[in-house]
Amino acid sequence: MKKSRIEFEKQMVEQMILLYCKGHKHAVSAPCAECSELASYTKNKLNSCKFAETKQYCSKCTVHCYRPDMKSKIKTVMSYSGPRMLLYHPVVAIKHFFS
Numbered sequence: 843m844k845k846s847r848i849e850f851e852k853q854m855v856e857q858m859i860l861l862y863c864k865g866h867k868h869a870v871s872a873p874c875a876e877c878s879e880l881a882s883y884t885k886n887k888l889n890s891c892k893f894a895e896t897k898q899y900c901s902k903c904t905v906h907c908y909r910p911d912m913k914s915k916i917k918t919v920m921s922y923s924g925p926r927m928l929l930y931h932p933v934v935a936i937k938h939f940f941s
């Protein structure tokens with residue numbers, strides 16, 4: 843259960859980054875190099891997150907473990923893909939935003 847939550851969040855982040863990359867036509871086959879770097883960075887952070895077992899989602903986390911440039915990138919991705927996730931994955935997105 844604890845593990846699956848992190849797995850779930852990793853999956854969400856990956857999909858959001860993919861959506862963002864496709865939406866901005868970064869590369870012919872998404873994700874582009876920059877976006878896959880962001881995705882693996884984010885997944886690494888999730889893997890090593892101290893709050894993995896109890897924490898809220900990273901957007902609400904009190905420990906700002908992201909590098910500033912990565913943080914601003916992921917924020918851009920979230921604000922782009924967040925609302926769109928509701929269209930593509932209504933159940934998943936709703937679960938995410940209200941948990």
Ligand SMILES: [Zn+2]
Pocket residue numbers: 862863864868869873874875876877878
């Ligand atoms: Zn991209």
